[in-house]
Amino acid sequence: MVIQDIDTGGPDRPRYQQIYAMLRERISSGAYPIGSNLPTEVEFCDEFNVSRYTVREALRRLVDQGMLARRQGSGSEIIATEPHRNFVHQVRSLADLFQYALDTHLDIRAIRKIRLPAKIATAVGGEAGSQWLEIKSVRRTHKNGEPICVTHSYIPDRLAGIEPDIPDCVGPLYALLEERSGETITNASQEIGAEPMTKAIANALGREPRAVALRLLRRYSSRKGTLIASFNWHPGDSFTYSMELQRNPSH
Amino acid sequence: MVIQDIDTGGPDRPRYQQIYAMLRERISSGAYPIGSNLPTEVEFCDEFNVSRYTVREALRRLVDQGMLARRQGSGSEIIATEPHRNFVHQVRSLADLFQYALDTHLDIRAIRKIRLPAKIATAVGGEAGSQWLEIKSVRRTHKNGEPICVTHSYIPDRLAGIEPDIPDCVGPLYALLEERSGETITNASQEIGAEPMTKAIANALGREPRAVALRLLRRYSSRKGTLIASFNWHPGDSFTYSMELQRNPSH
DNA sequence: GACTATTTGTGCGTATGTATC
DNA sequence: GGATACATACGCACAAATAGT
Numbered sequence: 194m195v196i197q198d199i200d201t202g203g204p205d206r207p208r209y210q211q212i213y214a215m216l217r218e219r220i221s222s223g224a225y226p227i228g229s230n231l232p233t234e235v236e237f238c239d240e241f242n243v244s245r246y247t248v249r250e251a252l253r254r255l256v257d258q259g260m261l262a263r264r265q266g267s268g269s270e271i272i273a274t275e276p277h278r279n280f281v282h283q284v285r286s287l288a289d290l291f292q293y294a295l296d297t298h299l300d301i302r303a304i305r306k307i308r309l310p311a312k313i314a315t316a317v318g319g320e321a322g323s324q325w326l327e328i329k330s331v332r333r334t335h336k337n338g339e340p341i342c343v344t345h346s347y348i349p350d351r352l353a354g355i356e357p358d359i360p361d362c363v364g365p366l367y368a369l370l371e372e373r374s375g376e377t378i379t380n381a382s383q384e385i386g387a388e389p390m391t392k393a394i395a396n397a398l399g400r401e402p403r404a405v406a407l408r409l410l411r412r413y414s415s416r417k418g419t420l421i422a423s424f425n426w427h428p429g430d431s432f433t434y435s436m437e438l439q440r441n442p443s444h
Numbered sequence: 445m446v447i448q449d450i451d452t453g454g455p456d457r458p459r460y461q462q463i464y465a466m467l468r469e470r471i472s473s474g475a476y477p478i479g480s481n482l483p484t485e486v487e488f489c490d491e492f493n494v495s496r497y498t499v500r501e502a503l504r505r506l507v508d509q510g511m512l513a514r515r516q517g518s519g520s521e522i523i524a525t526e527p528h529r530n531f532v533h534q535v536r537s538l539a540d541l542f543q544y545a546l547d548t549h550l551d552i553r554a555i556r557k558i559r560l561p562a563k564i565a566t567a568v569g570g571e572a573g574s575q576w577l578e579i580k581s582v583r584r585t586h587k588n589g590e591p592i593c594v595t596h597s598y599i600p601d602r603l604a605g606i607e608p609d610i611p612d613c614v615g616p617l618y619a620l621l622e623e624r625s626g627e628t629i630t631n632a633s634q635e636i637g638a639e640p641m642t643k644a645i646a647n648a649l650g651r652e653p654r655a656v657a658l659r660l661l662r663r664y665s666s667r668k669g670t671l672i673a674s675f676n677w678h679p680g681d682s683f684t685y686s687m688e689l690q691r692n693p694s695h
Numbered sequence: 696g697a698c699t700a701t702t703t704g705t706g707c708g709t710a711t712g713t714a715t716c
Numbered sequence: 717g718g719a720t721a722c723a724t725a726c727g728c729a730c731a732a733a734t735a736g737t
Contacts, residue, residue, distance in 0.1 A: 266734030282533030387638035387658040387680030407638040429638030517715030
């Protein structure tokens with residue numbers, strides 16, 4: 194078969210790209226179902242009359258796209274019929290989710306054990322009525338400095354043992370929890386909304402009641418479940434949340 | 445130089461991985477500063493006494509980690525001293541940035557050419573006073589349906605030719621622009637804030653003036669610059685923006 | 696466990712194409 | 717045009733992991 198005669202998006206593209214396009218087409222059309230193995234490299238060499246180098250470049254792209262998993266000695270398994278997602282918001286560390294400097298000061302106002310109210314339960318990923326630790330705090334530019342945001346954090350009971358360490362904690366709480374619990378954060382989610390401030394929050398932030406707040410709800414989870422969830426209220430007049438998205442370089 | 449004698453993480457790892465580790469070390473230590481070019485492939489072949497294949501595999505890893513940008517004929521530029529970031533917010537398509545169904549209806553209210561005011565200029569990435577196209581619109585659940593958000597979009601003059609097609613556009617405007625201009629979107633940014641609604645916006649959304657709005661500013665750029673930027677005001681009482689982050693599998 | 700065939704991984708040498716300077 | 721540097725491509729060899737005998 195002569196590759197150049199096949200219309201897969203232009204005859205003068207590199208061969209490995211043409212082969213990649215054909216394989217993608219076959220995969221998404223179901224010719225190679227998910228869970229099955231692709232033909233071997235050598236078989237593709239024969240089919241397309243190209244060298245193993247060329248086949249491997251094509252397969253490498255499939256791997257980059259998250260469609261193919263290869264294992265030495267075993268073969269190449271189809272793991273997805275559609276390519277990897279296109280755009281990513283990159284976060285160097287979870288601290289990037291918080292967009293303020295790490296040397297800010299966390300002013301703990303109250304720590305208490307509570308039974309989770311239904312409303313908060315769904316938000317933090319816990320069961321209503323179960324025991325959690327609630328921490329109310331204000332983040333400031335520095336000790337006794339300007340308030341940045343009001344935070345209400347919720348920690349599940351299985352991690353309540355770290356309570357004594359919280360007041361001395363520098364940096365974000367999730368880092369303390371990750372270290373002490375030995376549970377690795379694998380997952381984080383964030384929800385952003387806008388709402389008027391309650392009196393207590395407005396007061397803590399030095400704003401008028403019902404002033405506009407940007408509310409961020411964050412949840413950090415390990416395989417065992419939620420590590421910590423927190424609501425953060427920022428003054429709408431002095432805070433915006435920004436993110437950059439880049440197209441996946443493999444495209 | 446004998447590669448195996450250098451302790452960069454074990455003597456029996458593949459050569460290209462050892463070279464990759466050494467180059468990473470050099471980069472993060474500042475031996476090759478950001479913005480500078482790495483030595484050429486052939487120079488590394490000589491230094492490490494390996495084939496070009498091996499050097500290229502090592503460099504490929506640096507590219508995968510987002511530390512290196514290579515350009516045919518030009519060289520390999522250091523673009524970061526640290527590897528790829530840890531967490532990603534995955535966006536299947538740019539439409540995911542908009543978190544409403546694509547079959548919503550865009551109700552165009554006004555299209556006009558303007559000279560960019562200074563305030564908007566910085567936001568959309570244009571020059572103050574330059575000519576842009578301004579489009580004011582309301583997105584609705586369906587034609588004559590409930591309003592979802594108010595949008596003000598800005599398109600640079602070089603793309604003003606698509607103006608006649610805008611009223612017939614189904615789906616997001618950035619898709620129309622990407623198709624017509626032939627410019628590929630490589631970059632998108634989003635800024636999220638909270639503010640009270642102006643009278644006009646409150647009116648269009650059926651809310652009281654000064655009701656709380658979540659404001660999203662989005663900018664889509666190609667290599668030639670901004671393709672389109674838009675402000676989106678959503679009612680704070682009925683909209684939250686959410687995202688999921690996963691730990692990068694490559695770590 | 697030992698052995699073998701298969702399959703992908705690593706590595707070399709070489710040649711030619713193509714973008715950049 | 718020429719020199720340089722990365723990209724594509726072939727052929728070959730051997731290593732390492734896997735699966736089955």
